Amino acid sequence: MSGEEEKLYARAEMLEDLAGPASAVSEVLAGAQGAGVDPRAAASLAAALQTLDPGAGTSYTAGSKKDRRDGSGYGSDGEFLEALSDAEDQVRERLREVTELREQVSLVLDRAQQDLGQARRDLEAARAALGAAYAMSTRQPCDGCHSARAAAIAAAQAAIADAEARIADAERRIGICEAAADILDSLAERLARALAQLRTVPQDLGEVYELVYEFVCSGGKLPRYGRWIEGADA
8 A cells, every 4th residue: 555544644633743733822911911901801802722732721810000011921912812813814724734635534534434335345256256165066086177176276366365465454444534623623623612712802802891991992091001902191
């Protein structure tokens, strides 16, 4: 075999490493914390990080006014949402790659299963041929019947061995594909869940700061330590 199944499995293992997307989300969470974003607005962000990396630390302390220095986090909600969008893009891209690989694995698995079915049918036919070969009559004096019977038996035995080898190979290929599919199915579920969690962050932000946004939109000005919602230059 060409080793196609092994290559797909290796690719699945590579995609299973979510260090890149998890790091992107972690940076957004750190930036939100540095900016003093309300924990309620960052809850879904922390949940997405844990989905991508169950071992990641997601403790969140927005800090006091003294902690909210210039440059200690995102300077505005727009900057925060832009970084969030970049992280979301990484998760979405990984999910796209996983989806494409799942389709490839499915095609290769179908082919291996078809090969298994054909090999099993060939085995049945070869065993029937062996039975028929053993049942061939011989005569004395021999007019070539003994050699014909021996040749038929040898051919049937070779066909049996070939079919059994193809069955073993197809079963091996199927096992590799199924193992890769298990990885990808679980991975796709995690990525889809993380993506859904990231997509709720803007809504959470809007709900937590709803009154503040209404105040700013109506022309109000926030005090110095509330300017994050408007931006550093507002």
